[in-house]
Amino acid sequence: MSIAVVNKxxxxxxxxxxxxxxxxxxxxxxxxxxxxDRIVTTACELFRQHGIRGIGxxxxxxxxxTNKMTLYRHFGSKDDLVCETLRVNSEKSGAMxxxxxxxxxxxxxxxxxxxxxxxSDCLQREPSGCDIANAAVELKEADxxxxxxIENFKIxxxxxxxxxxxxxxxxxxxxxxxxxxxxxEGARVSRQASGLEGPAQCFQRACRNTLTAFGVSTA
Amino acid sequence: MSIAVVNKxxxxxxxxxxxxxxxxxxxxxxxxxxxxDRIVTTACELFRQHGIRGIGxxxxxxxxxTNKMTLYRHFGSKDDLVCETLRVNSEKSGAMxxxxxxxxxxxxxxxxxxxxxxxSDCLQREPSGCDIANAAVELKEADxxxxxxIENFKIxxxxxxxxxxxxxxxxxxxxxxxxxxxxxEGARVSRQASGLEGPAQCFQRACRNTLTAFGVSTA
DNA sequence: GTCACTTGTTACCGAACGGTCACACCCATG
DNA sequence: CATGGGTGTGACCGTTCGGTAACAAGTGAC
Numbered sequence: 001m002s003i004a005v006v007n008k009x010x011x012x013x014x015x016x017x018x019x020x021x022x023x024x025x026x027x028x029x030x031x032x033x034x035x036x037d038r039i040v041t042t043a044c045e046l047f048r049q050h051g052i053r054g055i056g057x058x059x060x061x062x063x064x065x066t067n068k069m070t071l072y073r074h075f076g077s078k079d080d081l082v083c084e085t086l087r088v089n090s091e092k093s094g095a096m097x098x099x100x101x102x103x104x105x106x107x108x109x110x111x112x113x114x115x116x117x118x119x120s121d122c123l124q125r126e127p128s129g130c131d132i133a134n135a136a137v138e139l140k141e142a143d144x145x146x147x148x149x150i151e152n153f154k155i156x157x158x159x160x161x162x163x164x165x166x167x168x169x170x171x172x173x174x175x176x177x178x179x180x181x182x183x184x185e186g187a188r189v190s191r192q193a194s195g196l197e198g199p200a201q202c203f204q205r206a207c208r209n210t211l212t213a214f215g216v217s218t219a
Numbered sequence: 220m221s222i223a224v225v226n227k228x229x230x231x232x233x234x235x236x237x238x239x240x241x242x243x244x245x246x247x248x249x250x251x252x253x254x255x256d257r258i259v260t261t262a263c264e265l266f267r268q269h270g271i272r273g274i275g276x277x278x279x280x281x282x283x284x285t286n287k288m289t290l291y292r293h294f295g296s297k298d299d300l301v302c303e304t305l306r307v308n309s310e311k312s313g314a315m316x317x318x319x320x321x322x323x324x325x326x327x328x329x330x331x332x333x334x335x336x337x338x339s340d341c342l343q344r345e346p347s348g349c350d351i352a353n354a355a356v357e358l359k360e361a362d363x364x365x366x367x368x369i370e371n372f373k374i375x376x377x378x379x380x381x382x383x384x385x386x387x388x389x390x391x392x393x394x395x396x397x398x399x400x401x402x403x404e405g406a407r408v409s410r411q412a413s414g415l416e417g418p419a420q421c422f423q424r425a426c427r428n429t430l431t432a433f434g435v436s437t438a
Numbered sequence: 439g440t441c442a443c444t445t446g447t448t449a450c451c452g453a454a455c456g457g458t459c460a461c462a463c464c465c466a467t468g
Numbered sequence: 469c470a471t472g473g474g475t476g477t478g479a480c481c482g483t484t485c486g487g488t489a490a491c492a493a494g495t496g497a498c
Contacts, residue, residue, distance in 0.1 A: 035445070051359045053272045056485060068487080070445055078486065129356065133408050137348065137356045140270045154409070179425040182418070183398070186405030189352050190373070199401070206398040210425075213432035254475075275455060286476060287457080297456065 036074045038064040044085045048128045052082055052138050079145055082135070086149045089131050093153070096122075097160055108167035113218035115164070116207045119184055124200040129188040157181070168216050176214045183207055255293045257283040263304045267347045271301055271357050298364055301354070305368045308350050312372070315341075316379055327386035332437035334383070335426045338403055343419040348407040376400070387435050395433045402426055 033041075042064035046055045057078050061071045075081040096118055104110035128134070136150050158181060165173035165180075187203035211218050252260075261283035265274045276297050280290045294300040315337055323329035347353070355369050377400060384392035384399075406422035430437050 049359065051272075051357060053270075053357075054359050057487085058485080067446060067448095069447080069489095072487065073444080134356050137353050137408065138270060138272075140268065140273050175421075175424060175428075178421045179402070179428065181409065182405035182421060182425055183401045184405065185409045186401035186403065189356065189408050190400065190404040202394075202397045202401060205394060206401055206429075209394075209398065209432060210429070213428060276457085277455080286478095288459090288477080289475060291457070292474080 035064070035066045035070050038066065039071055039074065039081070040084055040088055043081055044088060044131070047082070047085055047135075048126075048131050052135060057081070082139075083146050083149050086132055086135055086146055086153070090149070090153045090156070093157065108164055108169075109216060109218060112164055112168055112211070112216065115161070116180075116204060116211075116218070120200050120204040120207075123187055123203055124198070130185070133185055133188055165216075170214045170216050172214070176210070176216070179210055180207060183210070254283070254285045254289050257285065258290055258293065258300070259303055259307055262300055263307060263350070266301070266304055266354075267345075267350050271354060276300070301358075302365050302368050305351055305354055305365055305372070309368065309372045309375075312376065327383055327388075328435060328437060331383055331387055331430070331435065334380070335399075335423060335430075335437070339419050339423040339426075342406055342422055343417070349404070352404060352407060384435075389433045389435050391433070395429070395435070398429055399426060402429070 039060065043060050046060055046063060049055075057071055058068050060081075061068045064071075071081070075084065100111050100114045100118065104114055132150055132153055135146055139146055158177060161180060162174050162177040165176045170176055183203055183206050187199040190199055208218065258279065262279050265279055265282060268274075276290055277287050279300075280287045283290075290300070294303065319330050319333045319337065323333055351369055351372055354365055358365055377396060380399060381393050381396040384395045389395055402422055402425050406418040409418055427437060
């Protein structure tokens with residue numbers, strides 16, 4: 001299957017007590033991040049890079065400068081860790097919404113325009129697509145606990161966007177919101193062969209067109 | 220990880236020579252499909268159901284009423300089999316294009332409308348999303364041979380759709396095609412929480428709106 | 439110092455996986 | 469009947485994986 005081997009050669013060569021860059025130095029070197037937080041951050045990154053099924057708990061623990069035992073003390077199973085990373089990603093999205101709202105208070109049209117540009121920037125920055133959507137594709141087991149997190153996020157996101165569209169005064173705010181979401185999901189998936197300019201520009205242009213078609217002038 | 224176990228209990232219980240439903244009866248029972256074809260068909264289905272990483276070659280062979288050895292005699296590796304299934308899926312898409320063209324010869328607008336309805340029907344029938352796009356999400360290894368197949372398919376699809384849009388006489392046929400593709404990919408991914416009516420209707424409505432916005436009356 | 443708590447380390451387990459081997463079997467062709 | 473190619477069967481190998489056990493080491497509060 002030619003699985004990308006990320007695991008191999010755990011030990012960093014030297015046999016003497018090596019570079020413990022962040023651990024065991026309480027307040028000195030690098031802000032003393034708790035193991036649990038290091039694990040979550042690292043897991044987010046590695047899941048995005050290699051897929052959930054493509055990376056093992058051992059490799060995650062090692063990349064987080066800790067070990068498997070500590071990982072399993074904080075998370076009962078790999079599934080739990082997956083859920084936690086998805087939850088963190090949801091919170092990141094929530095932060096983006098809050099940022100938009102504070103930057104353009106009481107201006108729904110400007111907020112909607114900012115949403116488009118923010119997501120377009122996000123698309124250009126992270127070529128791996130939406131972590132949550134990717135997780136939904138990868139986890140086919142119907143009873144996987146992550147599906148609740150995914151479902152919850154999607155409902156929340158759609159609610160927020162629909163509400164924002166409604167506040168712009170357009171008719172059919174739900175149709176507009178659903179169209180924008182379809183464009184977003186599509187852009188996140190199809191990072192190949194979306195024209196010369198890439199899915200980010202493609203997404204942005206399609207959104208602008210859709211907004212004008214719905215009578216929303218993007219301020 | 221709570222991987223869905225599809226493999227277990229290979230043997231059908233009875234120890235006597237059991238129900239060999241299709242094999243060893245040359246021209247009698249069920250049309251005598253060659254093992255290779257059975258494997259490909261079964262693999263397509265199982266990859267869609269469980270994901271490429273979620274199903275093993277053993278389970279595929281057994282579901283195809285054959286065994287692992289025969290599978291490996293026809294396909295050098297699981298990766299080869301994956302590529303073959305993606306190729307088959309590409310051909311199915313090609314058949315759809317041919318069908319549309321014969322049903323509405325020399326009528327680009329009607330063909331485009333038929334494309335929308337055909338894909339919408341397809342979305343409603345198969346809730347698993349696009350197998351090729353799913354494969355792209357699941358196979359993160361950059362050197363996986365399937366990526367060539369995927370890329371090839373996407374380029375082909377985009378070329379056909381762009382050409383069709385151009386023949387409708389609209390300006391910016393590429394932008395229109397890219398928008399429709401974004402909507403399609405999005406609808407295929409987001410089978411959850413796309414409004415009350417599901418992504419299929421959502422996709423269809425968004426496409427109609429987009430087409431009218433681009434001045435293409437869907438006959 | 440002592441105690442409780444969190445981490446680190448190592449080894450291990452059972453299962454599933456991709457892939458291979460050797461051998462028996464069937465069946466069509468000659 | 470003999471031969472040869474495609475197929476079925478079961479065992480096997482090496483690896484990786486998720487998860488656990490047992491024990492040592494560090495750390496902060498009292």
